Amino acid sequence: MPLPPGLSSPNFDSACKELRSIVGDDWVITADDRLTSYADPYSPGVADEHTPAGAILPTSVEEIRSVLGVANRYGLPLWTVSLGRNYAYGGAAPCLKGSMILDLKRMRAIEVDAELAYAIVEPGVTYLDLYKFIQDKKYRLWIDCPDPGWGSVLGNTLEHGIGYTPYGDHASHQCGMEVVLANGEVVRTGLGAMTDNPAWPLYKYAFGPSLDGLFTQSNFGVVTKIGAWLMPEPDVFSAIEMTFRREEDIMPMIDALRVLRLDGIVPTATIANWMRIAAGNTTRAEWYDGKGPLPQSAIDKLLKGMDIGHWGMRFGLYGRKRVVAAKREAVEKGFAHIEGAALGVVSYERGETIPPEHGTLAGIPSVDLMPLNWLGGAGAHIECPLVVPMRGAYFLDLYRRRTELFNAEGFDHYCGLTSTTPRCFINTGSIIFDRNDAEQCARARALGKTLIEDAHKRNLAGYRAHIAEMDFVAAQFDFNDHVAMRTYELLKDTLDPNGLLSPGKQGIWPKALREAKNGEGRKQ
Amino acid sequence: MTQSRPSTLDRREVLALGGAATLVLFAPDWIKSVPSAAPARPAASMIALADPRYGESLILARSLQREGAKVLALASDRARLWSYAIEPRLPGGLQYLTGLTLESDLFAFERLAENSSARTCYVGLHDWRCRQRSAHRLSGSIKLDPIAEALVSGKDRWAAKLGAALALAKKDSCEERRLALDCAAPAAQGPRFFVSWLMRWTA
Numbered sequence: 047m048p049l050p051p052g053l054s055s056p057n058f059d060s061a062c063k064e065l066r067s068i069v070g071d072d073w074v075i076t077a078d079d080r081l082t083s084y085a086d087p088y089s090p091g092v093a094d095e096h097t098p099a100g101a102i103l104p105t106s107v108e109e110i111r112s113v114l115g116v117a118n119r120y121g122l123p124l125w126t127v128s129l130g131r132n133y134a135y136g137g138a139a140p141c142l143k144g145s146m147i148l149d150l151k152r153m154r155a156i157e158v159d160a161e162l163a164y165a166i167v168e169p170g171v172t173y174l175d176l177y178k179f180i181q182d183k184k185y186r187l188w189i190d191c192p193d194p195g196w197g198s199v200l201g202n203t204l205e206h207g208i209g210y211t212p213y214g215d216h217a218s219h220q221c222g223m224e225v226v227l228a229n230g231e232v233v234r235t236g237l238g239a240m241t242d243n244p245a246w247p248l249y250k251y252a253f254g255p256s257l258d259g260l261f262t263q264s265n266f267g268v269v270t271k272i273g274a275w276l277m278p279e280p281d282v283f284s285a286i287e288m289t290f291r292r293e294e295d296i297m298p299m300i301d302a303l304r305v306l307r308l309d310g311i312v313p314t315a316t317i318a319n320w321m322r323i324a325a326g327n328t329t330r331a332e333w334y335d336g337k338g339p340l341p342q343s344a345i346d347k348l349l350k351g352m353d354i355g356h357w358g359m360r361f362g363l364y365g366r367k368r369v370v371a372a373k374r375e376a377v378e379k380g381f382a383h384i385e386g387a388a389l390g391v392v393s394y395e396r397g398e399t400i401p402p403e404h405g406t407l408a409g410i411p412s413v414d415l416m417p418l419n420w421l422g423g424a425g426a427h428i429e430c431p432l433v434v435p436m437r438g439a440y441f442l443d444l445y446r447r448r449t450e451l452f453n454a455e456g457f458d459h460y461c462g463l464t465s466t467t468p469r470c471f472i473n474t475g476s477i478i479f480d481r482n483d484a485e486q487c488a489r490a491r492a493l494g495k496t497l498i499e500d501a502h503k504r505n506l507a508g509y510r511a512h513i514a515e516m517d518f519v520a521a522q523f524d525f526n527d528h529v530a531m532r533t534y535e536l537l538k539d540t541l542d543p544n545g546l547l548s549p550g551k552q553g554i555w556p557k558a559l560r561e562a563k564n565g566e567g568r569k570q
Numbered sequence: 571m572t573q574s575r576p577s578t579l580d581r582r583e584v585l586a587l588g589g590a591a592t593l594v595l596f597a598p599d600w601i602k603s604v605p606s607a608a609p610a611r612p613a614a615s616m617i618a619l620a621d622p623r624y625g626e627s628l629i630l631a632r633s634l635q636r637e638g639a640k641v642l643a644l645a646s647d648r649a650r651l652w653s654y655a656i657e658p659r660l661p662g663g664l665q666y667l668t669g670l671t672l673e674s675d676l677f678a679f680e681r682l683a684e685n686s687s688a689r690t691c692y693v694g695l696h697d698w699r700c701r702q703r704s705a706h707r708l709s710g711s712i713k714l715d716p717i718a719e720a721l722v723s724g725k726d727r728w729a730a731k732l733g734a735a736l737a738l739a740k741k742d743s744c745e746e747r748r749l750a751l752d753c754a755a756p757a758a759q760g761p762r763f764f765v766s767w768l769m770r771w772t773a
Binding site: 329415 | 645674699759
């Protein structure tokens with residue numbers, strides 16, 4: 047394993063000895079075989095550039111403060127992970143080779159207030175844990191979870207992760223945060239700034255600036271606790287699934303959805319193209335043998351064989367029985383003008399068992415990685431999801447361009463659109479590849495870069511990125527000579543003057559590493 | 571529950587049921603006639619996962635069942651299967667989890683099991699994507715020769731032979747071995763890329 051940058055072997059050994067005295071011998075890991083779980087399992091051939099020096103697993107805020115004391119004295123860089131399940135974006139692997147992973151998975155406290163419908167969770171709590179906790183207590187509450195649901199509630203929220211219920215925008219439903227700063231100070235945001243204020247997890251703002259956003263997708267502190275709002279279990283939940291036959295149907299489909307989203311009739315909605323639907327159920331070899339992207343004849347065969355359209359859309363309707371019925375009527379009217387559109391509804395009353403195919407719409411976490419088998423081999427994917435305005439014609443043009451780019455690199459275009467907010471989509475374009483195939487890895491990475499560059503030409507940006515592309519994506523945010531990044535750097539240098547916390551995350555490097563990395567200042 | 575028409579977006583449940591039903595109806599006689607050896611392990615010590623969509627996966631699981639393994643069907647929610655059907659058996663002496671599955675299932679179960687000190691001790695990659703030939707790459711810390719022999723001699727019964735070999739797999743050494751084979755076999759109708767694997771818990 048590599049040494050942390052700037053540390054000699056004896057110094058690193060000495061730092062590890064001190065760390066062991068804080069968390070115990072078993073919880074400082076430096077042996078190669080125990081560090082494999084911190085490698086990026088979906089790395090597109092760049093795993094060696096992101097190898098950690100070791101890992102440390104504290105169990106409390108007090109231990110974290112002590113760890114930070116050691117790290118400050120030795121100049122030991124720490125890469126914070128809640129569970130490290132940020133797959134497609136690097137997993138637990140650090141941006142900076144030789145960082146020590148600060149793994150918070152042993153911090154697993156859960157507290158739920160059933161009356162006011164919120165949870166307070168530590169970093170090691172998974173969506174599965176929280177779901178089970180609520181089920182065991184028989185609370186009439188739903189969580190919202192991403193797919194798959196094995197990751198950390200806190201970690202996913204900090205990364206601006208999304209789910210599929212009305213609470214699908216996780217950062218919007220976070221309220222209250224506890225953070226350990228690099229100097230060891232513990233800060234509570236919002237009303238938590240007042241000792242024992244009972245409204246800390248209830249109201250996002252307080253007296254003065256709102257700090258929470260500074261600690262999401264950032265490296266300004268170590269978040270040890272968040273409040274997460276929970277959804278009351280509805281009387282009725284209807285799972286709506288729609289099919290649209292033709293590629294160009296996406297235009298009226300999006301324009302109709304926008305009206306229903308802005309009216310508050312449809313909450314979070316997800317659209318999938320044929321490839322996303324097909325990969326969720328079958329593999330490519332079942333439809334086509336040749337190399338390169340599927341030709342139109344094979345796509346037509348697939349659409350017919352699976353009896354699907356070019357697009358599918360799904361969302362839930364939730365609430366009292368009459369309200370859901372009225373919403374459904376509005377949905378049927380809203381899409382009635384689109385020729386060939388089909389609508390299916392499955393409704394569940396409170397307490398009914400919801401089967402796996404509708405689980406994510408009801409906040410039931412599951413793990414199903416079927417799309418990764420599309421090409422065969424050891425399936426992996428990388429992502430740089432774009433934020434796209436909800437306009438039909440605009441998106442069709444973007445979709446066709448991205449199909450060209452996927453196909454030019456020999457990949458089929460996997461496209462998803464999730465609207466957790468009513469005015470735009472998160473446009474996922476998963477690049478699925480065989481991680482054991484060096485040539486595919488190289489093509490996947492090249493396509494990832496091309497997609498980011500092409501989006502920038504349209505003044506669009508990704509809201510997340512793989513660790514290998516964080517600098518590249520950050521550099522696209524160019525307004526006023528990258529003033530946003532310069533502001534982040536100002537904050538970084540102030541809050542973390544020794545540059546210990548997650549160096550390079552979201553393209554934010556501490557001063558010493560900025561200078562050492564390229565000498566000329568800003569990375570492009 | 572009220573339903574106005576079958577769901578269109580996720581057809582997995584329908585496909586899975588269809589695949590399982592087809593196999594039950596049309597399973598060849600030889601599936602039932604594979605000679606049964608004495609159980610290599612106590613019945614409760616091994617779980618074999620079977621993907622009901624794919625005949626090869628069911629055949630391998632069935633051959634392991636004859637050797638004393640408990641067979642569980644892979645549901646579309648792997649997390650639920652892990653939490654409610656596999657993990658609770660660990661205190662009761664479950665030692666092995668195995669199957670012939672899609673690669674993503676090995677990936678998922680390795681991660682679901684990682685906090686219970688599980689270790690994957692064998693992985694076989696079985697690739698028919700070229701149709702005319704198959705390629706198999708085996709690695710692990712169990713004896714690989716019987717597995718290779720099963721694949722070479724198994725021909726169209728390779729899944730059953732592989733299952734029988736896995737049931738008898740013995741710990742070899744702590745060092746990993748890799749063994750690449752290139753054996754002819756008929757092209758499978760399904761995904762044409764499977765992974766056979768064995769995961770072990772040590773006390």
